[in-house]
Amino acid sequence: MNHFLDIHKTDPAALRGMIDAARSVKDARRGKPKGARDADQPLAGHMVALIFEKPSTRTRISFDVGVRQLGGESMVLSGADMQLGHGETIADTARVLSRYVDLIMIRTFEEQTLLEMAEHATVPVINGLTNRTHPCQIMADVMTFEEHRGPIAGKKVVWTGDGNNVCASFLHAAGQFGFDFTFTGPATLDPEDEFVGLARKSGVTVQIERDPMKAVAGADLVVTDTWVSMHDSQSSRERRHNQLRPYQVNAALMAAAKPDALFMHCLPAHRDDEATSAVMDGPQSVIFDEAENRLHAQKAILRWCLGV
Numbered sequence: 001m002n003h004f005l006d007i008h009k010t011d012p013a014a015l016r017g018m019i020d021a022a023r024s025v026k027d028a029r030r031g032k033p034k035g036a037r038d039a040d041q042p043l044a045g046h047m048v049a050l051i052f053e054k055p056s057t058r059t060r061i062s063f064d065v066g067v068r069q070l071g072g073e074s075m076v077l078s079g080a081d082m083q084l085g086h087g088e089t090i091a092d093t094a095r096v097l098s099r100y101v102d103l104i105m106i107r108t109f110e111e112q113t114l115l116e117m118a119e120h121a122t123v124p125v126i127n128g129l130t131n132r133t134h135p136c137q138i139m140a141d142v143m144t145f146e147e148h149r150g151p152i153a154g155k156k157v158v159w160t161g162d163g164n165n166v167c168a169s170f171l172h173a174a175g176q177f178g179f180d181f182t183f184t185g186p187a188t189l190d191p192e193d194e195f196v197g198l199a200r201k202s203g204v205t206v207q208i209e210r211d212p213m214k215a216v217a218g219a220d221l222v223v224t225d226t227w228v229s230m231h232d233s234q235s236s237r238e239r240r241h242n243q244l245r246p247y248q249v250n251a252a253l254m255a256a257a258k259p260d261a262l263f264m265h266c267l268p269a270h271r272d273d274e275a276t277s278a279v280m281d282g283p284q285s286v287i288f289d290e291a292e293n294r295l296h297a298q299k300a301i302l303r304w305c306l307g308v
């Protein structure tokens with residue numbers, strides 16, 4: 001049984017296999033209506049639980065559609081509406097769900113919830129985002145980069161802004177896919193030391209550079225995310241905005257990267273805060289390809305988890 005809990009916990013050959021499978025299945029679907037089933041129906045007879053303790057547009061819809069395209073069935077559950085949100089333990093929830101469904105995808109707050117779900121479930125568990133990481137997003141982002149620019153190995157990826165959960169999964173991917181990673185942002189919002197150390201240990205170059213213009217020199221990819229994540233308090237909003245304003249992705253910053261550098265944002269975005277609309281809608285932006293590729297990448301993840 002394969003859980004998909006984090007990129008750094010997944011074998012690099014398996015990760016590569018998933019990216020390649022996602023690209024093949026995307027190619028095979030070209031020109032078909034969104035509701036059309038894939039030629040292959042590996043999830044026929046399978047039931048998937050999609051649990052959300054936080055809001056979601058992309059993750060919820062792309063998993064739901066992906067399961068159906070693969071011939072399976074899914075149920076979207078709000079954590080608050082389940083007994084999980086009213087005191088039932090995660091361990092008991094995991095054991096009960098495992099009697100009904102073939103796979104559990106969960107978006108939750110604390111990483112510990114995900115880990116306990118995986119420990120006690122007897123079916124595969126997928127991390128649909130925690131406060132700490134967002135691996136499905138970065139699988140889609142690696143796929144998107146490679147569609148546009150070829151292998152990501154050896155490239156320079158620059159994250160600008162908050163060293164949040166999406167940034168953490170990019171760091172994990174740097175180690176597993178072999179690309180260099182530079183973080184630029186205020187020291188108070190640095191990515192976790194543990195994740196920086198892990199990536200460095202794998203042999204890739206990881207740099208922390210406070211000057212965003214210096215950071216993006218030679219960048220093949222510039223990435224940012226919202227300045228206030230779902231788990232951040234709204235009272236920190238003004239402080240965060242003041243700290244992060246110098247790290248906005250705008251035309252001047254993109255001009256300091258390589259001329260063919262791509263721009264990514266996992267969405268949802270606060271336009272003209274972390275990135276200007278001119279960049280988001282400009283020729284270097286691949287933000288909607290990233291969103292689409294959530295669907296294809298997650299179908300490959302589902303198949304890997306279930307071994308089908």
Ligand code: CP
Nearest residue numbers: 056057058059266267
């Ligand atoms: N990028 C992402 O995970 O989007 P949602 O929060 O809409 O799922």
